[in-house]
Amino acid sequence: xxxxxxxxxxxxxxxxxxxxxxxxxxxxxxxxxxxxxxxxxxxxxxxxxxxxxxxxxxxxxxxxxxxxxxxxxxxxxxxxxx
Numbered sequence: 001x002x003x004x005x006x007x008x009x010x011x012x013x014x015x016x017x018x019x020x021x022x023x024x025x026x027x028x029x030x031x032x033x034x035x036x037x038x039x040x041x042x043x044x045x046x047x048x049x050x051x052x053x054x055x056x057x058x059x060x061x062x063x064x065x066x067x068x069x070x071x072x073x074x075x076x077x078x079x080x081x082x
Contacts, residue, residue, distance in 0.1 A: 023077070026074075027073075027077040029070075030074035030077055032070075033069050033070030034071075036070075037063050037064075037066045037067040037070055040059055040060075044059045044063060
């Protein structure tokens with residue numbers, strides 16, 4: 001039982017969590033990231049096909065990363081904290 005009281009004391013004395021990005025900015029961040037994703041996806045679909053698709057792969061990877069962070073920001077902005 002002493003372990004529980006020690007953990008409870010430590011919990012009560014700890015500083016509360018504060019996010020790096022304000023919750024009020026999340027909808028705007030989601031909009032910017034997802035807009036960038038759609039813009040890069042459109043650009044990716046208009047590129048000429050080459051033998052070694054290095055340029056295509058870089059653009060698709062960047063669009064995928066922006067889309068992933070954009071979806072997480074969108075979920076968090078509506079209260080689904082993932």
